Amino acid sequence: MYKLIACDLDETLLTTDKEVSETNREAIQKVEEAGIKFVIATGRGIEDVKSTLSAIDQDGRAGEYVISFNGGAVTENKENEFLFTNPLTYEFANELYQRGQKYDVSIHVYTKEDLYIYNYTDAERAHLEPEIKVIEIFEKDLEFLADEEIIKIIFMNEDHDYLEKIESDLSGILGDCDVSYSSNRYLEFNRKGANKGAALEYLAAHLGIAMSETLVIGDNFNDHSMFKVAGLSVGVENMREELREEVDYITEATNDEHAVAEVIDRFILSSAKIESQ
Numbered sequence: 001m002y003k004l005i006a007c008d009l010d011e012t013l014l015t016t017d018k019e020v021s022e023t024n025r026e027a028i029q030k031v032e033e034a035g036i037k038f039v040i041a042t043g044r045g046i047e048d049v050k051s052t053l054s055a056i057d058q059d060g061r062a063g064e065y066v067i068s069f070n071g072g073a074v075t076e077n078k079e080n081e082f083l084f085t086n087p088l089t090y091e092f093a094n095e096l097y098q099r100g101q102k103y104d105v106s107i108h109v110y111t112k113e114d115l116y117i118y119n120y121t122d123a124e125r126a127h128l129e130p131e132i133k134v135i136e137i138f139e140k141d142l143e144f145l146a147d148e149e150i151i152k153i154i155f156m157n158e159d160h161d162y163l164e165k166i167e168s169d170l171s172g173i174l175g176d177c178d179v180s181y182s183s184n185r186y187l188e189f190n191r192k193g194a195n196k197g198a199a200l201e202y203l204a205a206h207l208g209i210a211m212s213e214t215l216v217i218g219d220n221f222n223d224h225s226m227f228k229v230a231g232l233s234v235g236v237e238n239m240r241e242e243l244r245e246e247v248d249y250i251t252e253a254t255n256d257e258h259a260v261a262e263v264i265d266r267f268i269l270s271s272a273k274i275e276s277q
Contacts, residue, residue, distance in 0.1 A: 008218035009042040027261035041067040071199035072151040086194035087149040108154035180222035197225030
């Protein structure tokens with residue numbers, strides 16, 4: 001029996017309109033009533049998932065958790081208490097930020113509390129607002145954040161091939177960095193070892209849950225680390241084609257067709273019915 005479900009947010013739990021469907025919400029409520037943890041595992045910062053936590057009735061609740069910043073942090077929802085963070089070094093973050101200005105990208109800089117964006121384009125503004133709070137910046141370096149923990153940096157461009165070229169260009173400085181892609185528009189940089197899979201292992205150990213008792217749901221490259229360590233890995237039907245062979249099961253439904261509810265019904269609720277017979 002699975003005791004912990006870790007679920008990606010964008011293009012997985014959320015619809016294209018950035019909502020949690022009523023079908024998914026009801027399914028999540030059923031697994032939680034059964035004592036199974038349902039944990040959001042997202043590339044977003046903790047402040048950017050408040051509306052989703054409210055939609056699934058987890059906002060501010062003790063004993064409920066979020067894996068955020070691609071695994072750069074794990075928090076308990078009550079008072080957003082950080083259980084651990086794995087930030088970038090300031091020196092690396094600043095070098096990456098300055099190098100990023102040479103490319104045609106929006107640069108996201110995540111601290112524990114805030115999201116700062118340099119070169120905040122109209123396309124990115126339309127993609128994020130009004131759901132996500134952004135502080136637009138124009139500084140050429142990150143000295144103003146020298147005393148903050150910088151958890152993650154993102155480069156945004158809607159051309160995936162262009163982002164792969166940037167990664168190749170920067171390969172000489174990325175040895176101590178975990179690199180991933182998400183939402184078909186983001187190239188993401190975390191500290192080495194800071195990924196969703198490692199954060200899931202940390203949270204499962206914190207809760208006394210074996211990894212064989214974890215189930216993960218995702219769609220993109222930043223979910224791959226979870227796919228590798230979970231007891232059961234599930235991709236939604238709209239997942240990246242390159243990852244389809246990396247998961248144990250692919251849903252028939254897309255994120256717009258209640259894919260998470262399909263997973264819960266197939267692997268949690270139906271199994272519980274069989275066991276009770």
